[in-house]
Amino acid sequence: KLKDGLQNAMKKVANASHIDKNLVSEVVKDVQRAMIESDMNVNLALELTQKLKERALTEKPPAGMTSKEHVIKIIYEEFVNILGDGVELKLRPQTIMMVGLYGMGKTTTCGKLGAYFQKRGLNTALVAGDTHRPAAYEQLEQVAEDAGVPIYGSPGESRAPKVVREGLEKFKEYDVVIIDTSGRHSLQDELIKEIKRIRKVAQPDEVILTIDASVGQQAGPQAEAFHDAVGVTKTIITKIDGSAKGGGALSAVAATDAPVVFVGTGERIRDLEKFDPKRFISRLLG
Amino acid sequence: VDGWGSKLKENKIEPILWDLKVALLEADVALPVVEEIEEEVKDNLLNKKIGRKYSIEDVIETALKNAVKKALDLETIDLYDFIKNTEKPVSIMFVGVNGTGKTTTIAKISHNLIKKNYSCVLAASDTFRAGALEQLQVHANRLGVKLIKHSKGSDPAAVGYDAVEHARARRKDVVLIDTAGRMQTNTNLMDEMKKIKRVVEPDLIIFVGDALAGNDAVDQAQKFNEAVGIDGVILSKIDADAKGGSALSIGHAVGKPILFVGTGEGYDDLEHFDSDWMTDRLFG
Ligand SMILES: Nc1nc2c(ncn2[C@@H]2O[C@H](COP(=O)(O)OP(=O)(O)OP(=O)(O)O)[C@@H](O)[C@H]2O)c(=O)[nH]1
Ligand SMILES: Nc1nc2c(ncn2[C@@H]2O[C@H](COP(=O)(O)OP(=O)(O)OP(=O)(O)O)[C@@H](O)[C@H]2O)c(=O)[nH]1
Ligand SMILES: [Mg+2]
Ligand SMILES: [Mg+2]
Numbered sequence: 001k002l003k004d005g006l007q008n009a010m011k012k013v014a015n016a017s018h019i020d021k022n023l024v025s026e027v028v029k030d031v032q033r034a035m036i037e038s039d040m041n042v043n044l045a046l047e048l049t050q051k052l053k054e055r056a057l058t059e060k061p062p063a064g065m066t067s068k069e070h071v072i073k074i075i076y077e078e079f080v081n082i083l084g085d086g087v088e089l090k091l092r093p094q095t096i097m098m099v100g101l102y103g104m105g106k107t108t109t110c111g112k113l114g115a116y117f118q119k120r121g122l123n124t125a126l127v128a129g130d131t132h133r134p135a136a137y138e139q140l141e142q143v144a145e146d147a148g149v150p151i152y153g154s155p156g157e158s159r160a161p162k163v164v165r166e167g168l169e170k171f172k173e174y175d176v177v178i179i180d181t182s183g184r185h186s187l188q189d190e191l192i193k194e195i196k197r198i199r200k201v202a203q204p205d206e207v208i209l210t211i212d213a214s215v216g217q218q219a220g221p222q223a224e225a226f227h228d229a230v231g232v233t234k235t236i237i238t239k240i241d242g243s244a245k246g247g248g249a250l251s252a253v254a255a256t257d258a259p260v261v262f263v264g265t266g267e268r269i270r271d272l273e274k275f276d277p278k279r280f281i282s283r284l285l286g
Numbered sequence: 287v288d289g290w291g292s293k294l295k296e297n298k299i300e301p302i303l304w305d306l307k308v309a310l311l312e313a314d315v316a317l318p319v320v321e322e323i324e325e326e327v328k329d330n331l332l333n334k335k336i337g338r339k340y341s342i343e344d345v346i347e348t349a350l351k352n353a354v355k356k357a358l359d360l361e362t363i364d365l366y367d368f369i370k371n372t373e374k375p376v377s378i379m380f381v382g383v384n385g386t387g388k389t390t391t392i393a394k395i396s397h398n399l400i401k402k403n404y405s406c407v408l409a410a411s412d413t414f415r416a417g418a419l420e421q422l423q424v425h426a427n428r429l430g431v432k433l434i435k436h437s438k439g440s441d442p443a444a445v446g447y448d449a450v451e452h453a454r455a456r457r458k459d460v461v462l463i464d465t466a467g468r469m470q471t472n473t474n475l476m477d478e479m480k481k482i483k484r485v486v487e488p489d490l491i492i493f494v495g496d497a498l499a500g501n502d503a504v505d506q507a508q509k510f511n512e513a514v515g516i517d518g519v520i521l522s523k524i525d526a527d528a529k530g531g532s533a534l535s536i537g538h539a540v541g542k543p544i545l546f547v548g549t550g551e552g553y554d555d556l557e558h559f560d561s562d563w564m565t566d567r568l569f570g
Contacts, residue, residue, distance in 0.1 A: 037317045039500035042308055101498065102523055102551075103385025108416075132551075134424035139417025146416070185526035212385065216314040216500020218528050239384060242469040244502040267384070267415070 009034075009285075024056045027071060034285045038247030041220040044254055045247075048078060079281045082250060084259025088274065089113075089234065091120050093175040094205035095168070097129075099195060099226055101218075102183030104210045105238035105264050107136065110180045111143030112264065112272035118149050122175040127167030128153030129198060130182035131160045140180055146269045161197045168202065179204070186225030199230045206233045209258060211249045213240045219248030224255040232256040237280075238264030241271070245284045299331055302346045306569075310354075313529035313568045316501040319538045323353045351565055357534055358561035362543035363490075363518050365395075366402060369460060372489055375407070375453035377461040379446070379488040381479060381514065383506055384467030386496040387522030387548055389418070392462045393425035397553035400429060404459040409449030410435035411442035411482060412466035422464055429553075432458070442466065442478065443485035450486060463488060470509035483514045490517045495532060497524040497547065503532035504539045511540045522548030525555070533564055 009030035028049055035045040052074060061070035089096075096113065098106045110126050117124040126144050128151060130136035137153040144151040152167035164179055171177045179202055184191035199207070209223055209232040226232055235258045237249040253260060260275040303324055310320045327349045336345050369376050378395075380388045389412070396406045408426050410433055412418040419435050426433035434449035446463045453461045465482060468475035483491065493516040495503055510516055519537075524530045524547045533544045544559040 033317070036311060037501055039314075039502070042311050101526060103387065103496065105385065111416075133421075135417045135420035138420040139415075142416035185523075187525065187527055212496075212498075214383070214496070214499045214502040214506075216498065216503075216528075216532075217312050218314075218498050218526060221527065239469070241471070242383065242502065243471050243505050244499075248500055 021057065024053060024071070028053045028056065031075060031285060035247060038245030038284045039214075039216045039219070039251075040247030041217060041251035041254070044220065044251050051078060075285075076278065076281060079250070079284075080277045082254045083277050083280065084253070084261075084275070085277050086275075087234075087259035087261055089206065089261050091117070091122060093122070095202055096176065096178045096206045096208060097199060097202050097204035097230070098178065098180055098208050098210055099230060099232070100183065100210035101185055101212075101215070101222055104183070104212045104215075106183070106210045107139055107143060107180050108267060109210050109236055109238060109262075109264060109272070110140060110178050111147040111269050113178055113262075114144065114149040114176075115147040115269045116272060117176045118147065123173075124149045124176040124178065125167075125171040125174045126151045127164055127171070127177060127179045129160050129164045129167070129179045131158050131163060132182040136180075136182065143269075160194055161201045164198050165201045186222055192225070192229050195226075195230055207231055208234045208236055208261075209252065209256060210236050210238055211252050212238050212244075213242065213246040213249055214244035215248040215252075217248065220251035220255045223252035227256040227258070232258040234258050235260045236262045236264065237275075240280075240283075241265045246280060247284055250284065296328070296332065298342055299328060299346060302343055303327065303350070306347060306350050309569060310531060310534075313531035314497075314500050314503075314535075315531035315568070316504045316535035316539075319357075319504070319535045322538070323350065323357065326353050347569075351569060354534060354568060355561055355565050357538045358544070358564055360537055360541060360543045362559075363545060365490075365518070365545055366398075368490065369399070369404065374457070374459050375450060375461050376459065376490070377446075377450050377453075377463060377486060377488040378490045378492060379463040379465065379483065379486065380492050380494055381465050381510055381516075382467060382494040383469055383496075386467065386494045388467065388494045389421055389425070389464050390551060391494050391520055391522060391546075391548055391556070392422075392464050393429065394548070394553050394556040396425070396429050396431055396462055398556065399460055400431070405457075406431045407449050407453045407456075407458045407461045408433045409446050409461060409463040411445045411463050413438060413440045413442050413445065414466045418464075418466065443482045446482055446486035446488075470506050470513075476509070476513050480513055491515060492518050492520055492545070493542075494520045494522060495536060497521045497528035497530040497532060498526055499532055501535070504535045507536040507540045507542070511542065516540060516542050518543050518545040520544070520546045520548065520556075521559070525549045529567055530564065531568060533559070534568065
């Protein structure tokens with residue numbers, strides 16, 4: 001039933017010998033339904049629906065392109081405009097700070113990213129900046145071992161900025177340092193203060209928001225709050241190996257302008273793939 | 287005033303329902319559920335006569351609220367009554383997808399059971415994830431309860447079985463079984479969960495869902511229910527400003543009651559689910 005969205009819409013377009021007003025309305029209606037069902041922020045979905053309709057009705061297809069190909073092109077363009085297309089993390093020395101809501105996959109992704117850089121010849125290390133979650137250090141320690149990278153943490157210490165400062169000092173000769181932080185949400189004033197303090201200490205080159213593909217309408221507002229607090233520069237969407245469509249994650253990207261660089265496709269270190277916008281969009285829209 | 291003494295027609299109902307629909311969608315109620323409720327409300331209201339003292343808006347909103355409340359007011363289980371009336375040891379298995387709050391929820395329930403003078407045993411049946419055993423051990427130490435665990439990578443079903451045997455031998459009241467997060471689309475892991483159920487034969491199976499989840503909450507609950515049968519649902523992280531519309535979606539989709547909502551990381555951050563509270567939250 002969920003598969004009906006874009007496939008249905010595209011069938012209608014493909015079967016039409018020309019694009020007419022009613023057909024466009026119908027196609028856009030199907031796409032809107034798919035967007036909402038994918039967990040896209042409702043206002044964003046309505047906004048995009050308007051845009052799609054306007055463009056499909058007013059733009060002339062470029063030379064050599066049929067009207068139906070043009071409608072498909074418009075849909076993909078608008079989505080890629082939000083998500084980014086082939087943006088990559090640079091293979092160069094940098095400090096990366098991972099942020100996000102509870103249970104999104106930050107700690108697991110630290111390991112995946114660690115292995116990614118290490119394999120490409122950059123000396124990489126992880127810093128256990130989560131000083132709240134029970135056994136957070138032990139979890140990152142095991143993740144680091146699987147990834148083949150060293151770790152710094154201070155299990156008894158509750159002050160995260162202090163641990164991060166010490167970790168950066170220890171790893172100052174390393175190329176890439178990835179800082180794990182604890183889950184938090186926008187309503188927790190103390191934790192928002194903490195992540196700002198950690199950012200100040202870390203001076204990160206990248207602040208990566210990790211977001212679970214299943215998050216719904218809170219994705220956009222929460223991403224915005226993280227962005228206001230520490231300035232998000234990149235996005236990683238996790239758990240797309242499930243059935244969630246990732247519309248919430250797309251809304252998060254719309255709120256931060258931070259392009260998606262990777263997706264998490266499982267629990268193991270190797271389950272990290274470069275973001276493929278075409279695949280993500282066609283999956284989202286069915 | 288618009289509506290007094292008149293009949294409700296489709297074109298009058300539609301625009302008012304639209305605004306209410308958007309409110310439900312923005313609260314993370316799944317689209318198919320919103321549409322089904324909308325149909326229900328339309329059937330109830332079409333051609334109905336409105337009394338003199340009501341506005342169309344009020345009538346429609348009341349009808350929608352009643353439909354929502356009906357979906358939420360499922361026959362519920364009082365967990366503590368169930369434990370009181372069930373032969374000991376009572377075993378409760380917790381399941382759900384990755385990162386939803388299963389381990390933390392077990393700690394909260396354990397804390398509450400101890401306050402009610404029940405003795406608990408925890409079973410570390412997540413033998414896969416990094417730091418899973420250690421995480422549950424920290425909770426067990428803080429709560430002063432026994433944790434039954436084997437080595438990492440061992441058979442989760444065996445751990446659960448051991449824990450129940452231990453509870454039986456030591457006359458412990460409740461066994462809380464923590465399982466690994468798993469995607470409902472992962473056949474091998476869903477089979478593993480079925481095996482844990484077969485071997486352990488828990489008295490209750492509780493699905494822990496993330497209140498932050500949107501439409502996927504329905505598929506999760508359905509697949510887990512099909513696989514092992516859910517007796518009740520706990521929705522965590524409702525404090526993350528999540529409206530928790532998935533409570534409605536899940537209730538509507540699998541007909542199982544929401545027992546509690548998680549409102550934070552602390553052991554006291556677990557509250558009884560109340561359908562009136564939820565209805566207000568959804569329309570608030
Ligand atoms: N299937 C799947 N599971 C994932 C993925 N990424 C992480 N996980 C799992 O999701 C759960 C949560 O991952 P964590 O790395 O602990 O998440 P976190 O954001 O660090 O959590 P907190 O620190 O508590 O906020 C674990 O069970 C992970 O194994 C993914 O891409 N796919
Ligand atoms: N704010 C908030 N955080 C919660 C709540 N419940 C759990 N968490 C947090 O969510 C994160 C994940 O919780 P876990 O208990 O590890 O989740 P899990 O389902 O056992 O995860 P896996 O075993 O990896 O699948 C942790 O950081 C918890 O502290 C809640 O009700 N509110
Ligand atoms: Mg973590
Ligand atoms: Mg767990």
